[in-house]
Amino acid sequence: xxxxxxxxxxELQEIARSVRxxxxxxxxxxxxxxxxxxxxxxxxxxxxxxxxMRHDPKNPSWPDRDRFVLSKGHATxxxxxxxxxxxxxxxxDLLTFRQLGTKLQGHTIMGKPPGVEMSAGALGMGLxxxxxxxxxxxxxxxxxxxxxxxxxxxxQEGQTWEAVMSAGHYKTANLTAIIDRNHIQNDGYSDxxxxxxxxxxxxxxxxxxxxxxxxxxxxxxxxxxxDRWRAFGWDTKHIEGHDxxxxxxxxxxxxxxxxxxxxxxxxxTKGKGVSFMENNPDFHGKAPSDExxxxxxxxxxxxx
Amino acid sequence: xxxxAADKATREVLGPTLARLAREGLDIxxxxxxxxxxxxxxxxxxxxxxxxxxxxVAEQNMIGVAAGLASCGKVAFxxxxxxxxxxxxxxxxxxxxxxxxxxxxxxxxxxxxxTGEDGASAEAxxxxxLMLSMPTFTVLFPADAVExxxxxxxxxxxxxxFYIRSMRPxxxxxxxDSYRFELGKWPLMRDGKDVTLIACGELVKAALDAAETLAxxxxxARVLNASSLRPFDLEALLAAARExxxxxxxxxxxxxxxxxxxxxxxxxxxxxxxxxFVGMEGYGTSGTWKQLLQHFDLTPEAIARAAGNVxxxxxx
Numbered sequence: 001x002x003x004x005x006x007x008x009x010x011e012l013q014e015i016a017r018s019v020r021x022x023x024x025x026x027x028x029x030x031x032x033x034x035x036x037x038x039x040x041x042x043x044x045x046x047x048x049x050x051x052x053m054r055h056d057p058k059n060p061s062w063p064d065r066d067r068f069v070l071s072k073g074h075a076t077x078x079x080x081x082x083x084x085x086x087x088x089x090x091x092x093d094l095l096t097f098r099q100l101g102t103k104l105q106g107h108t109i110m111g112k113p114p115g116v117e118m119s120a121g122a123l124g125m126g127l128x129x130x131x132x133x134x135x136x137x138x139x140x141x142x143x144x145x146x147x148x149x150x151x152x153x154x155x156q157e158g159q160t161w162e163a164v165m166s167a168g169h170y171k172t173a174n175l176t177a178i179i180d181r182n183h184i185q186n187d188g189y190s191d192x193x194x195x196x197x198x199x200x201x202x203x204x205x206x207x208x209x210x211x212x213x214x215x216x217x218x219x220x221x222x223x224x225x226x227d228r229w230r231a232f233g234w235d236t237k238h239i240e241g242h243d244x245x246x247x248x249x250x251x252x253x254x255x256x257x258x259x260x261x262x263x264x265x266x267x268x269t270k271g272k273g274v275s276f277m278e279n280n281p282d283f284h285g286k287a288p289s290d291e292x293x294x295x296x297x298x299x300x301x302x303x304x
Numbered sequence: 305x306x307x308x309a310a311d312k313a314t315r316e317v318l319g320p321t322l323a324r325l326a327r328e329g330l331d332i333x334x335x336x337x338x339x340x341x342x343x344x345x346x347x348x349x350x351x352x353x354x355x356x357x358x359x360x361v362a363e364q365n366m367i368g369v370a371a372g373l374a375s376c377g378k379v380a381f382x383x384x385x386x387x388x389x390x391x392x393x394x395x396x397x398x399x400x401x402x403x404x405x406x407x408x409x410x411x412x413x414x415x416x417x418x419t420g421e422d423g424a425s426a427e428a429x430x431x432x433x434l435m436l437s438m439p440t441f442t443v444l445f446p447a448d449a450v451e452x453x454x455x456x457x458x459x460x461x462x463x464x465x466f467y468i469r470s471m472r473p474x475x476x477x478x479x480x481d482s483y484r485f486e487l488g489k490w491p492l493m494r495d496g497k498d499v500t501l502i503a504c505g506e507l508v509k510a511a512l513d514a515a516e517t518l519a520x521x522x523x524x525a526r527v528l529n530a531s532s533l534r535p536f537d538l539e540a541l542l543a544a545a546r547e548x549x550x551x552x553x554x555x556x557x558x559x560x561x562x563x564x565x566x567x568x569x570x571x572x573x574x575x576x577x578x579x580x581f582v583g584m585e586g587y588g589t590s591g592t593w594k595q596l597l598q599h600f601d602l603t604p605e606a607i608a609r610a611a612g613n614v615x616x617x618x619x620x
Contacts, residue, residue, distance in 0.1 A: 063376070110375070110404035117375070119404045122395050128365045129400055132335075132372020132380075139333070139354060140376070159396070162365035170357075 007050045009244045015085050016046045017300055020273045022081035022094050024296040027287040030098035033106065036283040037151060038078035040182040040241070040268040045082045047247045048147055052255070057087035060114035066144050067133050069117050071126020071160075072151035072180065073107040074285070079116065080104050088115035124157025126150060127177060131167045134175040134261075145255050149178045152190040156220050161232075167261045168233030175261040176254040177234070180241065181225070182270035188215030188281045191222050215281045229263040241266025274299055310477050312449040314470035315413035319347025321456040322381060326352050330460055333373050335359060335382040337366045343383040343413045343470075363392040367408070371400035374407040379460050385419075386412035386428030386469060394434055401465045402438035409459045409466040410435075416556035417584060417600055418506060418593035419472050427588040433561030435467040436534060442487065443533040445469040447508035448478045451531055454485035462487070471556075473593045475506045478529075488535030496526035499611045500544035503554040504530045504563050507582070510597075511554055513604035518611055525611060530563055541570055545577040550614040552580045554607050556597075559583035578617040580610035 007015070019042050027033035045068070049055070053066040070079050077097065084091045089104075096102040103113050107121030118129050130148035137144050154160055167175055183190045188211070208218040222228075226236045235258050239246040247266070254262035270284070271277025274296040277288075288296055297304060319340075326332045326348065333355045340346035340358065349356030357373075359365050363384055370380040382389065389412055390397055401408045412431060419427045435443045442464065446452035452470055459466035478493070493508060494515050503511035508529045515525040526548055528540055545551060551571070555563040564581040571577045584600060597603055 110406070118371075119399050122399055124364075125368050125396060125400055128368020128396075129372040129375070131365075132369035132374075133376055134372075135357060135369065136333075136373045136376035136378055139378075159362075159364040159368065162359070162362035163368065166359045166362065166365055166369065169360075 012043075012046050012050060012244050015050060016042045019046060019078065019081040019085060020300050021297060021302050022084065023077040024274065024288055024293055024300075026077045026081070026094050026097040028290075028293040029095045031287050032098060033077055033287055034074040034285050035077060035274075035288065036184065036270045036277055036280070037072060037180065037182065038075045039272045039274060039277060040270045041075060041078055041149060041180045042272065043242045043244060043247055044149065044178055044180065044266060045078060047244055047251060049082050049086045051248055052251045053147070054144070055086075057115065060088060064142050064144055067117050067130070067146045069126045069130045069133070069146065069148040070108055070120055071148055071154050072123065073120025073126075075149075076104065076106060076108055079108060083113065083115045089113050123151065123154045124159040126154065127160050127163035127167070130175055131163050131170070131172060134167070134172040135170065137174055138172065144174065146175045147178060147251070148175070149180060151180050151185070152183060152222065153185045155179060155222055155225070164229065164232045164234065171233070171259055172261050173259050176251070177261065177263045179263065179265045180268050181265050182268045184270040184279065184281050184284060185219060186284050188219055189217050190219055226265055233260055235260045235262040236265065237262065238265045239267070241268035242272060311474040312477060313472060313474045314446050314449050314452040315342070315472065316344050317449050317453040318383060318411050318456060318470070319344035319349070321453045322348035322460070323351045325457060325460050326355065331378055332460060333357065333378045333380050335366045335370045335373070335380065337361055337363050337382070337384045337388065339384050339413075342385070343411060345381070345383045363389045364396045367393045367396035367410075368400050370408045371404075371406045379407055379409070381409045381411060383411040383413065385426070386415035386431040387426055390431055390434045390467075391428065398438055402440045405440050405464050407463050409468070411456070411468045411470065413470045414472045415469045416471055416505065417588040417596045417602070418556060420593040420596060421590050423590040424587040429558045429584050429588065430561070431469060432533065432557050432563075436561065436566070438465075441465045441467050441534065443467045444531060445504045445533060446531055447505060447529045448475060450477055450479040450481065450483055451485055454483065455531070458485055458487060469505070471506060473506070476509050478509060485531070488532050488537055490528045490530050490532065490537040490540045492540070493527040493529050494525070496524040497548055498524045499550040499552065499615050500526040500528060500548045501552045501554065501607055501611060502528045502530050502541070502544070502563065502567060503607070504533070505556050507554040507556055507602060507607075510602065510604045511607055514607035514611065517604060517608045523611065523615065533563065533566060536566060536570065538570055538574070541567060542575055545571060545575045549618045550578050550611070552582065552607060552610045552614055554582040554602070556602055557583060559585060578614050580614040582606050582610050
């Protein structure tokens with residue numbers, strides 16, 4: 001597959017449904033892992049691997065391939081599930097995730113399995129690496145594009161902003177940052193959006209605080225997020241991150257237009273597709289129980 | 305230590321050597337964090353501007369960008385002061401370089417207390433500990449500019465992560481142009497049978513001076529240049545332990561986690577032998593580099609004294 005097939009939206013939705021199924025099955029089998037932030041990026045990766053990127057599962061080190069760099073390296077259930085759908089991984093290996101002897105470690109390892117571009121797991125490192133790949137492409141006259149997926153937490157690491165500054169400076173138009181903006185991170189809520197709590201929705205209260213439900217509110221405000229990227233010289237798009245048409249348009253535009261790097265801020269729902277995981281910080285890094293797995297699969301339309 | 309016109313800082317050879325290797329066809333790039341004049345990296349940048357990437361004062365980003373370039377087949381050098389790299393970017397070195405074994409070469413300058421007037425904050429005494437803690441890094445510390453140039457060439461021509469530790473002051477040249485550095489081989493600088501002085505960096509010259517002093521006292525000292533800290537020359541170390549029965553280590557770095565620690569661990573496992581240590585045990589301060597070597601007892605006299613002490617322990 002040198003050029004990704006132009007799958008229909010219906011086909012993409014079927015792939016996404018299968019990916020979601022594997023995310024919950026993998027984390028359930030491993031009894032650990034990160035389902036929430038995997039489920040929130042499903043449409044983004046599905047569109048990339050089945051509609052946007054030029055890549056070849058039979059030749060993962062093809063020098064002219066488009067690169068996908070996962071900076072939010074905990075989203076391995078998603079990464080491996082998509083690589084399995086695309087033909088890089090034997091689907092039978094997915095349920096070995098996180099277990100001794102597996103090829104599929106808890107956080108990404110470069111080249112293991114082939115198709116994983118970078119080691120990640122400590123946040124903040126993906127965009128610098130992606131910039132290096134983009135600069136190499138420019139130097140070598142190759143026309144590949146580099147797509148880097150970041151999280152809310154990634155956007156709090158200082159290194160990310162070093163890379164944002166550098167990419168704006170070098171005008172790497174062959175680099176696109178995609179931010180899975182689900183507004184939830186390890187301890188709770190990233191900023192003052194998307195709470196059910198009136199007090200927590202107030203931008204007037206400075207700092208963060210621990211709420212009664214044992215989540216932290218307003219861990220670190222990232223707004224005005226789009227303005228921050230623009231200020232460093234990036235083109236920006238702010239889209240609905242579960243809408244294949246919006247994602248496709250933004251990614252194609254980022255690839256084809258402009259002489260600046262592009263940041264696509266995707267408004268997403270953490271845990272998307274599984275009711276009890278949606279917008280629930282508890283499922284950032286927790287596996288579903290047997291009963292929860294059964295419910296999740298039922299909601300996704302699978303018997304097992 | 306008498307300074308001569310031929311003295312040269314190890315950091316002076318980075319840029320010219322990279323430019324020569326690039327001219328010879330190596331696919332070298334260099335990422336720089338605003339210290340390119342001090343590390344001499346700009347001399348590569350002048351000649352190969354397309355391959356020189358300043359990223360500003362942003363060492364974490366420097367390592368990540370270098371790893372990305374390396375993943376596309378480049379021989380990716382980066383340089384800064386040792387307090388900033390590895391100091392500011394240990395985790396980036398661990399995850400983007402050491403674990404995936406990307407072809408990144410970190411050249412650090414201004415290591416050690418001899419950085420001088422800038423004081424304790426600028427004097428990296430922990431960098432070898434940090435770099436040796438990552439098992440996939442090759443860790444090198446040249447004794448002079450000739451050896452440093454050789455190391456840069458070996459690093460450029462060998463796939464995988466390298467750390468080369470260089471220094472600010474101009475120091476004597478010990479090797480002639482015929483010298484060829486080999487990974488995992490400690491050059492024998494002087495043979496002897498009573499004690500072995502194992503030194504690295506600018507203290508190799510101090511160890512040679514100490515050996516001269518000891519010779520005047522009837523003590524025949526061997527001197528090894530431990531310029532290849534990983535891979536380590538276990539063969540030379542065990543031969544020294546067996547044949548001389550007493551070891552002194554000397555380094556401009558904290559002893560714990562540095563050469564002293566490495567030598568002790570190897571001897572404890574293979575051949576317990578008395579060892580005395582010359583090196584840093586606390587933070588530095590401001591002063592000229594020569595004053596600081598005196599102040600912190602990193603001198604030929606201190607090495608000779610340690611040799612006397614360790615020889616007296618042989619007979620116990």
